[in-house]
Amino acid sequence: MVETDIYHHSAAVQATGRQRKWQKAVDLLRSVPEVALHPSPVSYSNGLNASSDQWALAVCLLRSMRGRLVEADAFIYGAASNACEKCGAWQTALGFTSQLSEQEVLPNVVTSSSALCACREGHQWLLAVELLGDLRLWGIELDVVAHGSVVGACKAAWEQAFFLHHEPLGDARLTRNIISYSALLQSCSECSEWSQSLHILRSLKTTASRPDTVALTSVISAFEAEGRWKQAFQVSCGIAEAGLQRDLLSLAATCASISAHWAKALTLHSDWHLEDPDQALLFSVLNVCKRTGQWQVALGFWAKAPREKALGLTNLVIGACGALGAWQVACCFLNWMLDEDKHSLDIVTCTSILSVCEGRGRWQQVLWTLELMPKVRVVANQISWNAAISSAEKSSRWALAIEFLTRMLC
Numbered sequence: 001m002v003e004t005d006i007y008h009h010s011a012a013v014q015a016t017g018r019q020r021k022w023q024k025a026v027d028l029l030r031s032v033p034e035v036a037l038h039p040s041p042v043s044y045s046n047g048l049n050a051s052s053d054q055w056a057l058a059v060c061l062l063r064s065m066r067g068r069l070v071e072a073d074a075f076i077y078g079a080a081s082n083a084c085e086k087c088g089a090w091q092t093a094l095g096f097t098s099q100l101s102e103q104e105v106l107p108n109v110v111t112s113s114s115a116l117c118a119c120r121e122g123h124q125w126l127l128a129v130e131l132l133g134d135l136r137l138w139g140i141e142l143d144v145v146a147h148g149s150v151v152g153a154c155k156a157a158w159e160q161a162f163f164l165h166h167e168p169l170g171d172a173r174l175t176r177n178i179i180s181y182s183a184l185l186q187s188c189s190e191c192s193e194w195s196q197s198l199h200i201l202r203s204l205k206t207t208a209s210r211p212d213t214v215a216l217t218s219v220i221s222a223f224e225a226e227g228r229w230k231q232a233f234q235v236s237c238g239i240a241e242a243g244l245q246r247d248l249l250s251l252a253a254t255c256a257s258i259s260a261h262w263a264k265a266l267t268l269h270s271d272w273h274l275e276d277p278d279q280a281l282l283f284s285v286l287n288v289c290k291r292t293g294q295w296q297v298a299l300g301f302w303a304k305a306p307r308e309k310a311l312g313l314t315n316l317v318i319g320a321c322g323a324l325g326a327w328q329v330a331c332c333f334l335n336w337m338l339d340e341d342k343h344s345l346d347i348v349t350c351t352s353i354l355s356v357c358e359g360r361g362r363w364q365q366v367l368w369t370l371e372l373m374p375k376v377r378v379v380a381n382q383i384s385w386n387a388a389i390s391s392a393e394k395s396s397r398w399a400l401a402i403e404f405l406t407r408m409l410c
Contacts, residue, residue, distance in 0.1 A: 016045055030252060037188065060082075061080070063081055078111035078114060081111055081115055081118070084096070085114045085115075085117045085118040090121050090124065091122070093118035094127060094131075096115070105114065116128055116132070116133055116149040119131065119149070120149045149183075151183040152186055156277055184200060217226060221224075255258055302314070314333055314349065315346075316332050318356065325366065327356045327357050327360045327362055329360075330353055330357075331357075334349070334369070337349065345376045345378060347379070347380075349378075350373050350384060351371050351384050351387070354387040354388060357387075357391060358390050358391040361394040362394045363391045363392050363394075366387065366392075370388055382408070385404055385405075385408035389405055392404060
């Protein structure tokens with residue numbers, strides 16, 4: 001019989017760690033005393049890697065190490081910090097960094113990066129700046145990813161983010177990458193510093209870095225918050241010039257910023273080329289159109305959507321039509337749905353049509369829609385009947401209003 005030693009045990013824990021089977025890894029670590037073995041730091045490191053998505057378990061494993069007098073090094077704390085950072089437990093991740101200094105163990109780049117990422121996720125920019133100062137005192141050179149995390153933590157303090165971004169990097173071979181630029185753009189956008197955002201975008205033309213679409217969308221939102229639709233439109237048009245793929249989220253932000261200038265939005269949508277747009281993103285854009293009453297823009301997007309997606313988006317287009325009282329267009333959509341798939345009609349569709357027609361006093365269309373609803377197996381609710389009664393009242397059709405009220409109470 002082959003005797004099991006700690007190396008066999010560590011190899012088993014490592015194998016489970018690679019497969020992210022944290023329950024098995026923990027069971028193996030618990031079984032160490034039963035087989036009269038003393039666990040090594042390597043065993044615990046593998047166990048922590050296996051539980052990278054279980055921050056509470058990572059904390060328990062560290063406590064277990066202390067109880068068994070197993071010395072934890074920077075790599076152990078790095079694995080634990082990484083688990084906490086992934087799960088958003090930034091306070092615990094920063095606590096590990098403090099424990100390292102108390103034990104007179106210098107953190108490494110991995111540990112430091114995890115702690116800085118935790119600051120970013122927790123929006124703790126003061127702690128991030130303080131930690132950055134400590135790391136420099138310890139002589140630890142950060143990579144561009146960690147540097148970007150510090151900038152990203154300063155979302156609520158754009159001046160600090162701007163200063164950190166332009167600080168000289170310790171290693172002359174490192175250059176600021178897109179992570180740092182995007183973090184800085186989002187920081188300026190969070191603080192509605194649209195002028196700084198524009199300055200950064202202009203400076204990027206002289207570098208090899210290009211901001212991602214998420215960062216540019218945040219810039220568009222910053223302009224929108226300040227009511228500067230022209231700048232938002234320019235940034236939106238500049239996305240293609242920067243060689244980036246424009247998506248529907250950036251378009252939604254642009255539509256919101258230029259809602260008072262629907263002709264520009266219509267021009268923007270006609271130049272927007274999207275392959276297989278996501279249903280949720282289309283929904284987001286049409287929601288903007290509905291809120292701002294841009295039914296022409298909504299109609300353009302709807303026309304470009306694949307048939308199977310167009311059916312699910314029709315309610316939003318009808319809602320956009322209703323915002324400006326375009327009842328004829330809304331009724332055309334209803335007829336189209338009846339021809340394509342009458343079973344796709346629901347209470348939202350019918351109520352939207354009733355509301356559009358009620359707002360314009362079109363009692364004939366209201367009556368026709370009410371008679372249609374039972375045929376497509378849609379039961380009228382109180383909102384539907386209220387719209388019907390209101391349309392009859394606006395048209396001075398008192399007998400019809402009483403009829404609607406009677407049918408509602410039945």
